[in-house]
Structure formats: structure tokens, C-alpha cells
Amino acid sequence: MGRAPCCDKAKVKRGPWSPEEDTTLKSYVQRYGTGGNWIALPHKAGLRRCGKSCRLRWLNYLRPDIRHGGFTEEEDNIILTLYSTIGSRWSVIASHMPGRTDNDVKNYWNTKLKKKLFAGKTSLSSTRATTTTTTNCHISTDPSMHFTTTTSSAFVTEANTIYYDPTDMNYQQNFVPEFPGPDPIQFPLPRLMEFGENGRGPVHSNLSSRVSSSQELLSVSPSLSLENMSTYASWSGNGGGEDDGFFYGIGF
DNA sequence: AAACCAAACAACCGCCCGCAC
DNA sequence: TGTGCGGGCGGTTGTTTGGTT
Helix, strand or coil: CCCCCCCCCCCECCCCCCHHHHHHHHHHHHHHHHCCCCCCCCHHHCEEECCHHHHHHHHHHHHHCCCCCCCCHHHCCCCCCCCHHHHCCCCHHCCCCCCCCCHHHCCCHHHHHHHHHHHCCCCCCCCCCCCCCCCCCEEEHHHHHHHCCCCCCCCEEECEEECCCCCCCCHHHCCCCCCCCCEECCCCCCCCCCCCCCCCCCCCCCCCCCCCCCCHHHHHHCCCCHHHCCCCEEECCCCCCCCCEEEECCCC
């Protein structure tokens, strides 16, 4: 079935935004706000653009507090840490970095950070998706398992199982996992899809800039540092192994 | 100087979800 | 309760830019 498109593609302008359009949109939003209706906004503002396009342009480029480029090492670490815990939820990751947009973070990851991560890799494990293997320690986002301690949302049970709230930055600050052993940290990519039969499946090397993150199987080490992330672990599972939440196994 | 290639960035596509009716 | 609409999001593609040959 599918749903009707949000706008008539034949009647709206597409492609790069002109400075005039930027000015129009920016001045309109700053003067009148979005009115909670992006679909109607371009018409009111006198723009021949799709409402979604206007929203994207404003959020990713025209907002006054936007920062572009120049990611700091601290931001690198934030991205890496969050990516390793919650996956490609760019909006969540971006929300932890003022002035950054999900699109920016996503692009930065796809073009730079990912390569940085893989640079110097010695044992990139890039295989077809497999189910998660048993480990001694689990990190779960399953809300039913959620606990909060006084210092962090992460905790360790008697069975060496860590549960945490991925949205809790205290976790990020207070729980700095250091795993002495070589056992892999494993976390399935959310909504990881089956692939490989269409000729566009994962390859073992030569990650091109167009390799989809959803197709890629990543190896990272438990220590979550940039240098060490590249050593162990892999995306695994099909996104539905444990439940809809993510399932992270960290070996002690 | 031109051609080619890869990286970086901007923008679009389509799906999902929440909400109003 | 069902349906449609709009917002939000992640994935993908198109375009531009810079470097190399």
C-alpha cells in the first residue's frame, strides 16, 4: 500500500539550497517559529520546498547553535562510546553533544571515525551475521531489567551481568569498563539485516566509503578506546536475539 | 592542465511512531 | 478502535571538493 508522499515532488524544488532560500527559511522560522507544522511552513514562508526538506535544512544547517566540522577527540570518544553501547542511534548520540546534529555525527562516523577505527586494525572480524555467543557478562537495555544505583545506572549482578540505562550519562561517566582479558565484547547491530546474497554483502577488507553501516560487521575491543576498539568483538545476531533491545555481552 | 579518484558533506527516501480525529 | 497525518529518524544517494597522477 504505502502512504501518500508528504508533498508533490513535481511542484517542489529539490537539490541544494540557495542562499536566498536559506535566508527566507531562517528569517521565517526565527520570526514566526515552525508553528509545529513543517508541512505547511514552506507555503507560508513562500518557499517551493518540501516541508521535510525545510525541517532538515533548519535542523542540520540553519539553526543558530549549529557547529560544523572540527570534531574534538573528546567528541570522538563520546561517539565511539555511545555507538558501542547503543548502536547507530545518531539522534541520541548527537543529543549528548551540543551543537551537533544527528546528520553531522552520522556523516562523521561514516566518513572519518569508522575509518579511523579500522585504521591499523590487526584482526578485523567481518563476517556474516551470526547469533550472539554466550559470555559471562551482559549489558542489557531491557527496561524490565533496569536498575539505578546511586552513582550510575549500570550495575553488576552476582552473575557478573551489567544492566544499564543507555540514556544515562552517568553511566558513561562512571562506568568505564576495563576488561583485561581478550574476550570479545559483542553487540548486535540493531535491526541488522541479512545480506550478502545480492552482491553487496560485507567484504573483509577495502571498506569503501559507501559500505553501509547496516551491512557492516564491526569489530571492537572492550576497552572502548579508539586504539583498542579495533581489536575484538563483532556485531552479531539479527537484532532480535534477545528482544527488541540491544544485547551486549562483555567477557570478563 | 586535465583527468581521475576518494573523501566529505548535503540532501533525499522511506519507514516507524505518536497523536489527533 | 481505526485511520491518516506529520514529525523524527536512520540509511542511502547525489554533489562538491581536494588530492594525486
